[in-house]
Amino acid sequence: MKDIKPAIRLLIVFTFLCGGLYPAVVTALAQAVFPRQAAGSLLADAGGRPLGSALIGQNFAGKRYFWPRPSATSPFPYNPLASGGSNLGPTNPALFKQVEERIETLRGQGAARPFPADMVLASASGLDPHISPESAMLQVSRVAQARGLEVKKLARLVDAQVEGRVLGFLGEPRVNVLRLNLALDRLAAP
Numbered sequence: 652m653k654d655i656k657p658a659i660r661l662l663i664v665f666t667f668l669c670g671g672l673y674p675a676v677v678t679a680l681a682q683a684v685f686p687r688q689a690a691g692s693l694l695a696d697a698g699g700r701p702l703g704s705a706l707i708g709q710n711f712a713g714k715r716y717f718w719p720r721p722s723a724t725s726p727f728p729y730n731p732l733a734s735g736g737s738n739l740g741p742t743n744p745a746l747f748k749q750v751e752e753r754i755e756t757l758r759g760q761g762a763a764r765p766f767p768a769d770m771v772l773a774s775a776s777g778l779d780p781h782i783s784p785e786s787a788m789l790q791v792s793r794v795a796q797a798r799g800l801e802v803k804k805l806a807r808l809v810d811a812q813v814e815g816r817v818l819g820f821l822g823e824p825r826v827n828v829l830r831l832n833l834a835l836d837r838l839a840a841p
Contacts, residue, residue, distance in 0.1 A: 691704050691706070692704050692705040692706045693705075694829060694830065694833060696833075702829070702833065703829050704780075704829075705780060705827055705829060705830060706780055707729065707731055707778050707780055708720065708722060708729045708777075708778050708779050708780045708828065708829075709729060709780070709828065709829050709832075710722070710728045710729045711828065711832055713797075714760065714793055714794065714796070714797035715794065715797045715798055716794065716832045716835070717782075717787055717790050717794060717826075717828055717831050717832055717835070718770075718790060718828070719779070719780070719782060719828040720769045720770070720772075720773065720774055720779045720781070720782050720786070720828075721749075721753060721770075721771070721772065721773045722773055722777045722778065723735065723736055723773035723774070723776075723777030724777040724778065729777070729778055731778060733777070734776050734777055734778050735776065735777060736773070736774075736775045736776070736777065750771045750772065753770070753771040754766060754771055757770060757771075757789075760790075760793045761792060761793055761796075762789050762790070762792075762793065763789075766789070767782075767783050767785045767786045767789065769782050769783050769786050770782070770786045770789065780827055780828060780829060781814075781825035781826060781827055781828065782825065782826055782828055783823065783824070783825060783826070784809065784810075784813050784824055784825070784826055786826075787809045787812070787813075787826045787828075787831065788806065788809060791805050791806050791809060794835070798835075800838070804838075805835075808831070808834060808835065808838055809826065809831065811834075812826050812827065812830060812831045812834060813825070813826055814826065814827065
């Protein structure tokens with residue numbers, strides 16, 4: 652019995668420290684130092700209405716928009732609550748079927764081979780907000796035709812949206828699809 656009282660006191664103290672105080676300090680520090688990121692890196696329209704997060708892929712469909720990388724979340728694409736890879740290995744017939752369907756969709760929209768991997772394979776989280784510059788350029792003709800824009804003008808817009816490597820050497824150049832589509836809407840606005 653004498654061992655139970657100190658154990659309960661320690662449980663209460665560490666619950667307060669680790670479950671209350673520490674998260675509160677880290678949250679306050681994050682909001683003070685990185686306020687935009689701590690708020691979810693939300694992108695807003697001119698009126699301040701949130702349109703989506705720059706960190707989570709959005710489900711753009713139709714010919715008028717650039718398409719993101721396929722999502723592995725189901726049954727609803729880009730669902731952060733279902734984040735996770737499909738766990739389909741490279742020899743899995745279901746993966747081959749998914750890739751073939753995605754290739755047929757791209758071909759049906761007039762895209763020419765070779766197809767960048769990020770246009771036919773989902774990312775590990777299923778929520779990747781970026782595509783490669785090659786994937787964006789692959790879609791320029793389709794989007795330009797759907798919107799009645801010049802291909803060269805749209806290619807320049809894509810080039811302007813390319814984000815370089817982090818710190819100049821980490822990762823690969825990429826294009827945030829939500830930012831690109833918002834810039835596209837501003838470009839095409841009368």
